[in-house]
Amino acid sequence: MMSDVIPKEFYLRDPAIVAKELLGKLLVRVVSGVKLSCMIVETEAYYGVEDPASRARRGGDLARVMASDVGRALVFMVHGNWLFNIVAHEEGGVGAILIRACQPIEGIEVMIRSRGVRNVTKLTNGPGKLTKALSIDKRFHGKPVYVRDYGLWIEYFQDLSSTVVSSYRVGVREDLPTKLRFYVGGNPYVSRK
DNA sequence: AGGAAGATCTACT
DNA sequence: GTAGATCTTCCTA
Numbered sequence: 740m741m742s743d744v745i746p747k748e749f750y751l752r753d754p755a756i757v758a759k760e761l762l763g764k765l766l767v768r769v770v771s772g773v774k775l776s777c778m779i780v781e782t783e784a785y786y787g788v789e790d791p792a793s794r795a796r797r798g799g800d801l802a803r804v805m806a807s808d809v810g811r812a813l814v815f816m817v818h819g820n821w822l823f824n825i826v827a828h829e830e831g832g833v834g835a836i837l838i839r840a841c842q843p844i845e846g847i848e849v850m851i852r853s854r855g856v857r858n859v860t861k862l863t864n865g866p867g868k869l870t871k872a873l874s875i876d877k878r879f880h881g882k883p884v885y886v887r888d889y890g891l892w893i894e895y896f897q898d899l900s901s902t903v904v905s906s907y908r909v910g911v912r913e914d915l916p917t918k919l920r921f922y923v924g925g926n927p928y929v930s931r932k
Numbered sequence: 933a934g935g936a937a938g939a940t941c942t943a944c945t
Numbered sequence: 946g947t948a949g950a951t952c953t954t955c956c957t958a
Contacts, residue, residue: 819951
């Protein structure tokens with residue numbers, strides 16, 4: 740049902756399936772009592788050690804989180820930007836979904852203030868941009884997104900399954916021979932075509 | 933303690 | 946289209 744939080748089981752599937760189905764869902768964040776939300780329009784799936792672009796390959800804390808409980812936030816820094824991922828994989832697997840872009844829905848004025856950018860099209864059209872617009876940082880690392888308790892969760896919103904386009908992942912040094920980036924075709928808020 | 937590596941962004945031409 | 950800024954994490958000593 741609309742406006743319900745997506746349950747943990749949603750994330751207990753192959754990362755590519757979860758990445759595709761996250762398109763059209765609502766990413767919600769509450770900042771000092773104000774509700775901010777945006778519709779997810781671009782995602783990427785990452786796997787375990789068999790994936791040359793995956794952080795799981797390097798071991799350490801990120802690898803541990805990617806291999807454990809699904810539905811938790813995985814947040815880390817790249818080039819001075821926080822990137823927001825959600826742990827997702829089949830039982831006993833390893834993986835995560837990177838949220839690359841979303842379309843602002845509620846709380847746009849707050850996002851503009853956080854970003855220092857007035858052009859709404861460029862507010863959340865990139866993984867580092869959307870975390871800054873929604874004030875998502877290391878504090879959320881490891882926190883579940885299938886409950887509202889931490890001020891960050893995902894809700895059902897729209898069914899855009901008929902408009903999904905796939906491509907190779909953006910910015911990775913070495914990719915898999917599979918298209919693991921998914922975005923909403925024609926949507927002006929994706930990071931690139 | 934220091935250096936290098938990024939799943940990036942912005943401002944410029 | 947590309948150079949330069951960015952800043953945390955991880956690795957080596």
